[in-house]
Amino acid sequence: MLIQHPADIRPSEITPAEVYRGRREFIRAAGGLALAAGLGARVGEVAAAKLTGSRPGPFGTREEMTPWKDVTGYNNFYEFGSDKEDPARHAGSLRPRPWTVRVEGLVRRPGDYDIDTLLGLAPLEDRIYRMRCVEGWSMVIPWVGYPLDALIRRVEPLGSARYLEFTTLNDRAQMPGLRYPLLDWPYTEGLRLDEARHPLTLLAVGLYGETLPNQNGAPVRIVVPWKYGFKSAKSIVSIRFVEKQPLSAWMKAAPREYGFYSNVNPEVDHARWSQAKERRIGEFFKRKTLMYNGYGEQVARMYSNLDLRRYF
Amino acid sequence: MSSRHFQWLKASLFLLCLGPLASLIYGVLTDSLGANPIEALTRGLGDWALRFLLITLAVTPLRRLAGLDWLLRLRRMLGLFAFFYACLHFTSYLWLDQFFDWAEIGKDIVKRPFISIGFASFLLLIPLAITSNNAMIRRLGGRRWRQLHRVVYAIAMFAVLHYWWMVKQDITQPVLYAVALAGLLGVRLYWAIPRAGAVREM
Numbered sequence: 001m002l003i004q005h006p007a008d009i010r011p012s013e014i015t016p017a018e019v020y021r022g023r024r025e026f027i028r029a030a031g032g033l034a035l036a037a038g039l040g041a042r043v044g045e046v047a048a049a050k051l052t053g054s055r056p057g058p059f060g061t062r063e064e065m066t067p068w069k070d071v072t073g074y075n076n077f078y079e080f081g082s083d084k085e086d087p088a089r090h091a092g093s094l095r096p097r098p099w100t101v102r103v104e105g106l107v108r109r110p111g112d113y114d115i116d117t118l119l120g121l122a123p124l125e126d127r128i129y130r131m132r133c134v135e136g137w138s139m140v141i142p143w144v145g146y147p148l149d150a151l152i153r154r155v156e157p158l159g160s161a162r163y164l165e166f167t168t169l170n171d172r173a174q175m176p177g178l179r180y181p182l183l184d185w186p187y188t189e190g191l192r193l194d195e196a197r198h199p200l201t202l203l204a205v206g207l208y209g210e211t212l213p214n215q216n217g218a219p220v221r222i223v224v225p226w227k228y229g230f231k232s233a234k235s236i237v238s239i240r241f242v243e244k245q246p247l248s249a250w251m252k253a254a255p256r257e258y259g260f261y262s263n264v265n266p267e268v269d270h271a272r273w274s275q276a277k278e279r280r281i282g283e284f285f286k287r288k289t290l291m292y293n294g295y296g297e298q299v300a301r302m303y304s305n306l307d308l309r310r311y312f
Numbered sequence: 313m314s315s316r317h318f319q320w321l322k323a324s325l326f327l328l329c330l331g332p333l334a335s336l337i338y339g340v341l342t343d344s345l346g347a348n349p350i351e352a353l354t355r356g357l358g359d360w361a362l363r364f365l366l367i368t369l370a371v372t373p374l375r376r377l378a379g380l381d382w383l384l385r386l387r388r389m390l391g392l393f394a395f396f397y398a399c400l401h402f403t404s405y406l407w408l409d410q411f412f413d414w415a416e417i418g419k420d421i422v423k424r425p426f427i428s429i430g431f432a433s434f435l436l437l438i439p440l441a442i443t444s445n446n447a448m449i450r451r452l453g454g455r456r457w458r459q460l461h462r463v464v465y466a467i468a469m470f471a472v473l474h475y476w477w478m479v480k481q482d483i484t485q486p487v488l489y490a491v492a493l494a495g496l497l498g499v500r501l502y503w504a505i506p507r508a509g510a511v512r513e514m
Contacts, residue, residue, distance in 0.1 A: 074347035082482035085346065135480065137348055182481050253481060272424055272477065274416060281347050285411060 048210040054144050057125030059200055065128065066139035070281050072213045076133065077234055078182050079168065079175035087215035094174045096219035105241035106161035115219045119205055122150035127202060132264045132293045134228035138278045143223055144206030149197045157193065157241050164196045165246035166222055166233035183249045189233040190246035190260065191224065200225055200298055226295040228262045259312040264293035268312050313382050325386060329393045332360045350408045357401035362475065362489060364394035365468045369496045388444055395441040398434050426477035433470035436463055468493050
């Protein structure tokens with residue numbers, strides 16, 4: 001006997017991704033509002049909110065973007081544990097609001113910046129950047145943010161300011177990984193002033209059009225796409241302008257392996273593994289790593305006088 | 313234990329030892345190994361090679377402490393499973409990770425201590441696997457065969473170092489393996505020391 005199977009689902013019946021995501025958005029927002037109403041909390045505490053009004057920014061790559069689930073599910077954020085899946089599992093305890101970033105050190109106008117003030121400081125841009133991890137994998141991530149320089153101009157660095165030091169939140173109640181002395185907490189990173197002012201360097205507040213998920217460095221982080229991923233400090237609470245080159249958490253942990261610059265460079269290997277190739281998440285074959293992660297045209301001249309083997 | 317029971321036990325253990333492989337294959341087929349499945353697969357296979365090495369090394373102490381003599385008859389199979397998972401781990405590195413880029417592989421083996429020592433550990437396993445049948449034991453003679461197979465102590469130490477030197481910062485896992493191995497080798501050392509009292513007790 002022939003059993004008639006019902007016809008397959010017609011393409012017209014499949015919900016388009018935008019609508020489907022929109023639906024989830026609506027449900028999430030509604031849930032958030034209900035929760036906010038119930039607990040008397042602020043609406044701002046909704047887990048991931050749509051960031052409206054961002055417009056396409058420069059330097060975007062047209063490479064295929066890494067799926068949202070991998071960008072938000074495969075992270076290095078040791079404050080939540082050292083496994084790649086740990087941040088997605090444990091970052092729920094981070095409270096990205098209220099949040100203040102202290103800007104201090106060698107600037108004319110130091111101050112505390114509330115996250116909402118920061119969000120309104122400059123027009124938000126969509127920037128699709130490559131991200132190369134020092135471990136040999138990479139992603140393509142659509143960030144939302146604006147050039148860090150917009151903030152730097154506002155606080156007016158003194159002539160003596162030559163470097164910036166970024167500090168990540170250091171609160172055990174919110175970050176369970178801080179109980180383990182994997183690094184000398186708090187996490188700190190640094191940039192030279194000209195690197196920080198480079199138009200590629202972002203103060204990022206979102207990805208995929210939404211506010212940053214906690215595991216990606218909510219509510220505000222740095223993105224420096226021509227350097228290995230760890231240079232882009234997450235969940236920052238302070239930006240200090242200094243005269244001397246700051247010592248980053250990774251430089252303290254393993255000075256032979258992690259230098260201050262950490263520019264992506266296929267010619268200079270990590271002390272323990274090759275940097276010649278990388279695996280783009282989602283791809284089978286490894287691809288060749290590009291000098292400065294493919295941003296050489298924009299950034300190479302900043303390092304024309306630098307011995308890249310010595311200053312790795 | 314009757315020989316029939318033992319055959320059943322051995323067959324069940326054989327299937328059990330294939331479990332980790334089955335679970336990894338299932339992970340590949342259902343795309344549930346996370347964002348970087350090739351890394352997860354390679355590391356998973358390496359984990360099991362190391363675990364089977366330690367399980368094999370646990371046979372003698374367990375047999376002696378618990379008086380379970382039949383355990384010894386499972387040791388060869390466990391050791392061969394260590395070799396089996398090491399082969400798969402190595403293949404996964406050559407094929408999936410490096411895709412037979414021999415220049416890169418050569419550089420890895422020569423320049424990167426964690427790969428050099430992992431490779432050494434794998435090479436040393438080969439003569440042990442080849443000489444693991446009865447005919448080879450007879451050919452070599454029990455004494456020489458035992459001497460050769462003591463190489464497994466070095467192999468296990470190399471394997472733990474391979475893991476230790478690979479991890480970026482969090483050495484918790486390799487330390488746990490190192491402690492387990494230290495225990496397994498330490499108890500052998502302890503038993504090897506001749507003691508004055510031991511003679512009287514006997």
